[in-house]
Amino acid sequence: MASPKARARNIYTKLETVYGKPAWDDGKPPVDELISTILSQNTNDANRDKAYHALRARFPRWEDALAAPVAEIVAAIRPAGLGPQKGPRIRSVLHTIKEARGRIELEFLRAYPPDAARAWLRELPGVGPKTAAIVMLFALGMPAFPVDTHVHRVTGRLGLRPERMTADAAHDHLAGLFDPDQYASAHLNLIRLGREVCHARKPDCPRCALCRMCPFFRTRSASQGQAPNGRVPTERKP
Numbered sequence: 001m002a003s004p005k006a007r008a009r010n011i012y013t014k015l016e017t018v019y020g021k022p023a024w025d026d027g028k029p030p031v032d033e034l035i036s037t038i039l040s041q042n043t044n045d046a047n048r049d050k051a052y053h054a055l056r057a058r059f060p061r062w063e064d065a066l067a068a069p070v071a072e073i074v075a076a077i078r079p080a081g082l083g084p085q086k087g088p089r090i091r092s093v094l095h096t097i098k099e100a101r102g103r104i105e106l107e108f109l110r111a112y113p114p115d116a117a118r119a120w121l122r123e124l125p126g127v128g129p130k131t132a133a134i135v136m137l138f139a140l141g142m143p144a145f146p147v148d149t150h151v152h153r154v155t156g157r158l159g160l161r162p163e164r165m166t167a168d169a170a171h172d173h174l175a176g177l178f179d180p181d182q183y184a185s186a187h188l189n190l191i192r193l194g195r196e197v198c199h200a201r202k203p204d205c206p207r208c209a210l211c212r213m214c215p216f217f218r219t220r221s222a223s224q225g226q227a228p229n230g231r232v233p234t235e236r237k238p
């Protein structure tokens with residue numbers, strides 16, 4: 001059995017072979033990435049982006065959003081859903097940054113060591129390990145491995161983490177398995193695999209490029225009498 005790090009590298013390589021190196025919008029300033037990540041909760045990427053662009057169009061400067069009644073933020077972000085929760089949260093994050101720094105920007109974090117940047121972000125209201133890791137990885141260019149629901153589920157099935165490990169704990173665990181220069185690609189391609197193939201309720205294992213390296217699939221195949229390539233074996237003639 002290959003070491004966990006070797007398995008992670010094989011999975012990263014296989015995913016890039018199948019899906020390619022994913023592109024991502026790395027042009028957002030860190031505050032914008034943070035707000036966009038808050039907007040992404042419980043919605044899809046298209047609605048998140050619609051809400052983000054509507055918010056930026058309504059408030060070209062974050063200071064303007066902070067000065068406005070929260071109802072205006074809620075109205076602008078309607079496409080993302082959960083406006084009554086996300087609106088006050090966005091305002092509270094903007095307020096906390098302004099109070100701490102005198103202006104609303106997070107560029108100063110670039111000069112921090114990664115652990116200090118993560119700790120600073122985690123102090124912001126409602127910012128958990130996933131949001132902090134996304135801002136670090138995609139906006140600050142710092143090593144961090146974000147774990148969303150897809151990454152958590154797929155890495156559990158692939159045996160890249162202990163079965164009962166929580167998503168919060170999986171951030172550091174997976175960061176230790178992949179190399180930092182693999183984080184963004186592995187994170188995005190695992191999400192794609194989770195969305196397109198390794199569905200929560202009914203993973204489409206026979207269509208999965210990773211089925212030969214997946215313990216979940218091996219166990220399921222053994223219990224159903226399937227061949228490890230995902231096909232039900234044909235009966236041998238006597």
Ligand code: SF4
Pocket residue numbers: 154157158197198199203204205208209210211212214216217
């Ligand atoms: S083989 Fe099945 S369970 Fe394993 S990663 Fe692929 S879809 Fe998910």
